[in-house]
Amino acid sequence: MQIFNVILIIFLIACAIAVERTKDLLAAVIIFASYSFFMALLWLLLRAPDIALTEAAIGAGVTTILFVGVISKTRRME
């Protein structure tokens, strides 16, 4: 179980670094959604299932859709 935890945190840090180094904003939004998904799994492992539920619904769902809507109104490349 601890190995799983460490793997999740490594994925989390990799996603966080990739978001700020990506020039394509649409790709950055998709990586940010996967960041939220790993964060939701970590909340679940930390025994906070209500926060995990909120993170999966807001972070991976609504925020991604709002960012994609804003990018469709503006430029895609940074």
Place this chain on the structure above:
Amino acid sequence: MDDLIVRKVTKWIVPFIQVYGIFIVLHGHISPGGGFSGGAVLGSSIILITLSLGLEKASGILSHRTSSLLESGSIIWYVLIGFAGIVTGNNFLTNRGAGFHMGEVGDIISSGTIPLITVAIGIKVASTVITLFHIIIEED
């Protein structure tokens, strides 16, 4: 987007998402979840309809005016429940002292004002998410 598979899958899956959201809202005081999570899930179902069937269809289901009315009405409902405590001579949002029904632990209708407040927060969050997305996607 005009894709047959996306439209059919949306029509099949939206009722299940909405039932799950209502379940989370109604069980906010006896299981994980609550008004914010369930309201976000409920709002996501309408956003899915907007993405796959178009803005006109989604506005037919929940128009901008209805959404605004729900948003304002639910927060007024919250404040009125809070004032019930003041009317009976206690603090704002008093639960047991204001004479609300405290049922058995584990029932849906129990713990006084908490389910009423959770339903109000759920409606508020759902309509806010829908209004936010419709305003962004609207042609100006």
